Amino acid sequence: QVQLVESGGGLVQAEGSLRLSCAASGRTLSSYAMGWFRQAPGKEREFVARISHSGKLTYYADSVKGRFTISRDNAKNTVILQMNKLKPEDTAVYYCAADLVAGKRQSTAEYGYWGQGTQVTVSS
Numbered sequence: 001q002v003q004l005v006e007s008g009g010g011l012v013q014a015e016g017s018l019r020l021s022c023a024a025s026g027r028t029l030s031s032y033a034m035g036w037f038r039q040a041p042g043k044e045r046e047f048v049a050r051i052s053h054s055g056k057l058t059y060y061a062d063s064v065k066g067r068f069t070i071s072r073d074n075a076k077n078t079v080i081l082q083m084n085k086l087k088p089e090d091t092a093v094y095y096c097a098a099d100l101v102a103g104k105r106q107s108t109a110e111y112g113y114w115g116q117g118t119q120v121t122v123s124s
Contacts, residue, residue, distance in 0.1 A: 003025045007020070012120075017086065018086065022080075034098055035106075036070060039095070045108050052102065081096075091122050092119075092120060093119050095116075097111035
C-alpha cells in the first residue's frame with residue numbers, strides 16, 4: 001500500500017498562488033492514479049483534480065478549471081497541485097488520494113488511500 005503526506009498549505013490573499021505537494025512512500029506512485037480533494041467547514045469532501053497513472057490525462061472540477069494544474073513526477077513519488085488566482089471559496093483542507101483503478105473517477109469512495117490533509121486559507 002501507499003502512504004501519502006501533503007504539504008504546502010497556508011494563508012494567501014485572493015488572486016494569489018499556492019503549490020501543494022503530495023509525497024508518497026511505500027508502493028511505487030506509478031501504480032496509482034492520483035487525485036486532490038478538498039473539504040470546507042460544514043461541507044462534504046469534493047473532487048478537485050485527478051491525474052492518470054502516467055500523467056497523460058488530467059481532469060478538473062469546473063470550479064477550478066483554468067486556475068489549478070495537477071502534475072506528477074513518478075520518479076520522485078510526488079504529485080503537485082499548482083493553484084493560481086485563488087478565491088476565498090477555495091478555502092478548505094486539501095487532501096491527496098490514490099486510486100489503483102484507471103479512468104475518470106471523482107468519487108471519494110473510489111480512492112483507497114488518503115493523506116492527512118493540508119489547510120488552505122484564502123483571504124479576501
